[in-house]
Amino acid sequence: MARWEPDARGRMLAAALDLFAEKGYDKTTAGDIAARAGVTERTFFRHFADKREVLFANPNPLDEAVVKAIAAADEQEGPFQMVLDGVRDAAVGLAEARSREQAAQRARIVEATPALQERELLKMAAMTTAAQVALAERGVGEPTAALAAHTAVAVFQAAFSRWVSGATDLGLPECVDEAAAALRDLR
Amino acid sequence: MARWEPDARGRMLAAALDLFAEKGYDKTTAGDIAARAGVTERTFFRHFADKREVLFANPNPLDEAVVKAIAAADEQEGPFQMVLDGVRDAAVGLAEARSREQAAQRARIVEATPALQERELLKMAAMTTAAQVALAERGVGEPTAALAAHTAVAVFQAAFSRWVSGATDLGLPECVDEAAAALRDLR
Numbered sequence: 001m002a003r004w005e006p007d008a009r010g011r012m013l014a015a016a017l018d019l020f021a022e023k024g025y026d027k028t029t030a031g032d033i034a035a036r037a038g039v040t041e042r043t044f045f046r047h048f049a050d051k052r053e054v055l056f057a058n059p060n061p062l063d064e065a066v067v068k069a070i071a072a073a074d075e076q077e078g079p080f081q082m083v084l085d086g087v088r089d090a091a092v093g094l095a096e097a098r099s100r101e102q103a104a105q106r107a108r109i110v111e112a113t114p115a116l117q118e119r120e121l122l123k124m125a126a127m128t129t130a131a132q133v134a135l136a137e138r139g140v141g142e143p144t145a146a147l148a149a150h151t152a153v154a155v156f157q158a159a160f161s162r163w164v165s166g167a168t169d170l171g172l173p174e175c176v177d178e179a180a181a182a183l184r185d186l187r
Numbered sequence: 188m189a190r191w192e193p194d195a196r197g198r199m200l201a202a203a204l205d206l207f208a209e210k211g212y213d214k215t216t217a218g219d220i221a222a223r224a225g226v227t228e229r230t231f232f233r234h235f236a237d238k239r240e241v242l243f244a245n246p247n248p249l250d251e252a253v254v255k256a257i258a259a260a261d262e263q264e265g266p267f268q269m270v271l272d273g274v275r276d277a278a279v280g281l282a283e284a285r286s287r288e289q290a291a292q293r294a295r296i297v298e299a300t301p302a303l304q305e306r307e308l309l310k311m312a313a314m315t316t317a318a319q320v321a322l323a324e325r326g327v328g329e330p331t332a333a334l335a336a337h338t339a340v341a342v343f344q345a346a347f348s349r350w351v352s353g354a355t356d357l358g359l360p361e362c363v364d365e366a367a368a369a370l371r372d373l374r
Contacts, residue, residue: 143365147369
């Protein structure tokens with residue numbers, strides 16, 4: 001096998017999504033994924049700690065995008081807008097890393113597997129906490145920081161569900177805009 | 188042992204909180220909790236499936252309160268207010284079932300134990316989904332229902348963190364009012 005593997009990660013993600021859908025998550029092994037993707041198991045484990053991480057590895061981590069945006073935000077922006085900017089950046093990064101079809105396939109597998117659901121909730125909670133801490137560093141007090149963080153992450157979650165639902169042709173960042181507008185109307 | 192055990196559940200909750208804090212969650216057994224509470228193991232298992240459930244059993248389930256409030260809400264109320272009413276009812280029920288000191292002790296244990304953290308996140312996710320489904324039954328479309336549900340649950344989470352933080356003397360329902368006001372100011 002060549003040391004240089006064009007998009008081995010992308011092939012492993014595609015293979016994992018197919019196998020999880022075909023055989024079920026529990027019955028698929030890392031070896032199955034490697035074989036389907038045409039890589040060795042060693043290559044698999046060089047990229048991912050286990051089969052679960054294939055679904056959670058993201059070259060553009062959501063919490064990093066959010067923390068970066070909050071740190072860089074203009075003083076005049078309110079705390080909610082600071083997190084929302086970060087959430088939108090995170091959406092851009094996620095849509096670059098995965099197609100909508102892949103995201104939808106992944107969402108169905110996560111939905112059907114309690115251990116993955118928990119991992120997904122922890123990921124969202126980590127994004128919320130990261131935003132809260134970054135807001136505190138910008139001098140935002142409680143409960144405002146918690147609310148701004150939770151609410152902006154709620155916008156992300158609503159936008160993500162909408163994106164993968166197939167009920168709209170909007171891209172993920174535009175779904176964030178749509179959800180943010182719906183939130184303004186809620187008030 | 189008498190068949191009639193005055194507040195056996197309350198004693199088991201208090202015993203579990205003390206033991207989890209003293210020995211750690213992992214090292215405490217159901218038998219330890221029963222012994223400390225002065226009940227038999229059989230009594231313990233008549234009330235709880237396992238030691239984890241001592242922390243999660245709630246005579247006033249949060250999602251039930253939310254679903255009930257949404258179903259009973261006035262047509263004129265917006266979707267967010269419908270869920271918020273339910274979240275406030277849930278806060279009243281929770282504050283009746285547990286003292287602030289117990290809730291704070293429990294929060295510290297959950298925070299320190301990944302398996303409990305996941306269970307807690309699932310509980311919040313269940314409350315969100317229940318609200319979303321109840322809103323759909325009242326004819327609220329997406330992404331509005333998702334946003335209203337996520338945002339009101341965010342109010343609950345911010346209020347709960349604030350209540351157990353010791354930074355305020357407000358009760359949990361009043362913390363919900365405070366967080367809802369902070370959310371209005373965010374906008």
